[in-house]
Amino acid sequence: MINLPKVLRSFRFAGQGIIDLFRYENNAKVHLLVAVVVVVAGFWLKLSTTEWALIVTQIGLVWAAEGFNTALEKLCDRVTTQHDPLIKAAKDLAAAAVLILGLTAVVVGLLIFVPRLYAFFDLIN
Numbered sequence: 001m002i003n004l005p006k007v008l009r010s011f012r013f014a015g016q017g018i019i020d021l022f023r024y025e026n027n028a029k030v031h032l033l034v035a036v037v038v039v040v041a042g043f044w045l046k047l048s049t050t051e052w053a054l055i056v057t058q059i060g061l062v063w064a065a066e067g068f069n070t071a072l073e074k075l076c077d078r079v080t081t082q083h084d085p086l087i088k089a090a091k092d093l094a095a096a097a098v099l100i101l102g103l104t105a106v107v108v109g110l111l112i113f114v115p116r117l118y119a120f121f122d123l124i125n
C-alpha cells in the first residue's frame with residue numbers, strides 16, 4: 001500500500017527545498033529571473049505548444065541542475081571547508097553540469113526565439 005501521508009510529507013520537504021533554492025542561492029535567483037523574462041517573451045511572441053514544451057524543459061533542467069549543484073556544495077562544505085583538491089574537483093564538476101545545461105538552454109532558446117523575432121519584426125516593418 002502507498003503511504004500517502006509520507007508522500008505528502010516528501011512533497012512538503014521538496015517544496016521547502018525549492019523555496020530555499022530561490023531564496024538563498026544567488027545563481028538560482030539569476031536563473032529564475034531569466035526564466036521569467038523568457039516566459040514573458042514567449043507569451044509576447046505567441047510560442048507554439050511544442051516550443052513551450054522545449055522552453056519549459058530547458059528551464060526545468062537548469063533549475064534542477066542548480067538544485068543538485070547547491071546540494072553538492074553544501075555536502076562538500078560539511079565534509080571540509082579547508083582547501084581540498086577532491087572537493088574542488090567535485091564542486092567544479094557540479095558547476096560544469098549547470099554550465100553545460102545552461103549553454104544548451106541558450107542554444108535552444110536562440111533556435112526558438114531568433115526566427116520568431118525575425119518574423120515579428122519582418123511583419124511590422
Ligand SMILES: Nc1ncnc2c1ncn2[C@@H]1O[C@H](COP(=O)(O)OP(=O)(O)OP(=O)(O)O)[C@@H](O)[C@H]1O
Nearest residue numbers: 025026073080081082083084085087088091092095
Ligand atoms: N574546500 C574547497 N577546496 C578547494 N576548492 C574549493 C573549496 N571550496 C570551493 N572551492 C573552489 O571554489 C569554487 C567556488 O566554490 P563555492 O562553494 O564558493 O561555490 P559557488 O559557485 O561560489 O557557489 P555559492 O555562491 O552558492 O557558494 C569551487 O568551484 C571550487 O573550485
